[in-house]
Amino acid sequence: MKKDSAKSRHIEKLTRLDVDGKLRKKILRFCRLKAGDIWIDPNGKHKVGVLDATNSDDTKKIFKNHKAQLVINDPPYNVVVGNNNTQNLSKVDVGKYIEFSKKWVSNVLSILDENAALYIWIGADQNDGFQPLPEFMIMMRGFEVLKTRSFITMRNQRGYGTQKNWMSVRQELLYYTKGSPPFKVVYTEIPKILGGYYKEVNGELTDNFKRSKSEFIRPGNVWVDVQQVFYRMEENVAGTYAQKPLKAVQRIIEASSKENDLVADFFCHSGVTLLASEQLERKCYTMEIDPVFAELAIRRLEHYRKTGKTGWQWNNPFPELN
Numbered sequence: 001m002k003k004d005s006a007k008s009r010h011i012e013k014l015t016r017l018d019v020d021g022k023l024r025k026k027i028l029r030f031c032r033l034k035a036g037d038i039w040i041d042p043n044g045k046h047k048v049g050v051l052d053a054t055n056s057d058d059t060k061k062i063f064k065n066h067k068a069q070l071v072i073n074d075p076p077y078n079v080v081v082g083n084n085n086t087q088n089l090s091k092v093d094v095g096k097y098i099e100f101s102k103k104w105v106s107n108v109l110s111i112l113d114e115n116a117a118l119y120i121w122i123g124a125d126q127n128d129g130f131q132p133l134p135e136f137m138i139m140m141r142g143f144e145v146l147k148t149r150s151f152i153t154m155r156n157q158r159g160y161g162t163q164k165n166w167m168s169v170r171q172e173l174l175y176y177t178k179g180s181p182p183f184k185v186v187y188t189e190i191p192k193i194l195g196g197y198y199k200e201v202n203g204e205l206t207d208n209f210k211r212s213k214s215e216f217i218r219p220g221n222v223w224v225d226v227q228q229v230f231y232r233m234e235e236n237v238a239g240t241y242a243q244k245p246l247k248a249v250q251r252i253i254e255a256s257s258k259e260n261d262l263v264a265d266f267f268c269h270s271g272v273t274l275l276a277s278e279q280l281e282r283k284c285y286t287m288e289i290d291p292v293f294a295e296l297a298i299r300r301l302e303h304y305r306k307t308g309k310t311g312w313q314w315n316n317p318f319p320e321l322n
């Protein structure tokens with residue numbers, strides 16, 4: 001989840017599009033795609049479809065006979081924070097959620113290359129039996145062609161539940177592989193959050209930061225060096241509610257794919273996988289059920305190609321609204 005509205009004059013110029021029905025209706029007029037349509041990149045690289053990730057015909061429609069070497073999916077988590085039970089962010093019985101998940105995972109398998117990686121962003125509701133994470137993990141064991149590789153946790157800066165509990169700042173990321181895809185070690189900046197581990201060097205007590213020779217380390221499966229997106233960052237896309245940081249998605253793409261590979265994302269939203277693929281010379285095919293978010297993602301790519309900017313910060317991606 002990201003951002004509360006700012007109190008300064010740099011307030012986001014567009015509210016969350018999933019909670020403001022009137023605004024949504026206005027914006028729909030400016031969306032070039034309707035359900036079933038696919039935008040084909042004039043540069044011949046990417047595709048964005050207003051399609052349903054659970055529908056196998058929709059999957060065939062966009063992928064045709066192309067296979068993806070990497071899939072990065074960020075489905076709705078079935079975790080509702082506050083009162084935001086909207087059409088995009090609703091909570092259902094966990095059994096239903098698993099049925100929904102099985103369908104899109106089957107569709108992912110239908111387009112996965114022989115050697116491919118699959119990353120899935122997912123949540124665990126600490127106020128409700130930690131669902132859907134354990135059910136999801138067990139469901140995934142049924143897809144025997146997939147091997148579990150890593151259970152990554154990214155640390156968010158903001159969270160929920162601070163009054164009588166530990167603030168929940170975890171963002172879970174599951175990593176699976178099919179066959180034997182490449183994995184490139186992408187060194188990360190050393191997270192300077194824990195000093196300590198003192199040692200005497202030339203009579204002086206030094207901590208581990210002082211002793212380290214490099215600014216970088218091999219990446220582990222707990223990421224604490226990624227800034228959660230908020231309205232002051234260039235990459236911010238006003239109107240979205242679940243934007244993942246580019247840095248995290250770039251890291252995944254660099255580690256688990258090669259230039260010109262096809263990267264897929266079945267839940268496009270702000271178009272983060274699309275943009276990171278553009279930046280790193282990959283192709284991206286992405287689906288989004290909501291034409292408003294599909295439009296935002298296409299605009300974000302176009303805006304990047306025109307200006308080199310990764311988002312609009314607090315500004316409005318739909319200037320025609322004014």
Ligand SMILES: C[S@@+](CC[C@H](N)C(=O)[O-])C[C@H]1O[C@@H](n2cnc3c(N)ncnc32)[C@H](O)[C@@H]1O
Binds near residue numbers: 074088243268272
């Ligand atoms: C958690 S968000 C993805 C966030 C994205 N990774 C980002 O960083 O911007 C989930 C998105 O999936 C879309 N969605 C929900 N159900 C879908 C479905 N059946 N098929 C395709 N998209 C769906 C929602 O509209 C929402 O935009």
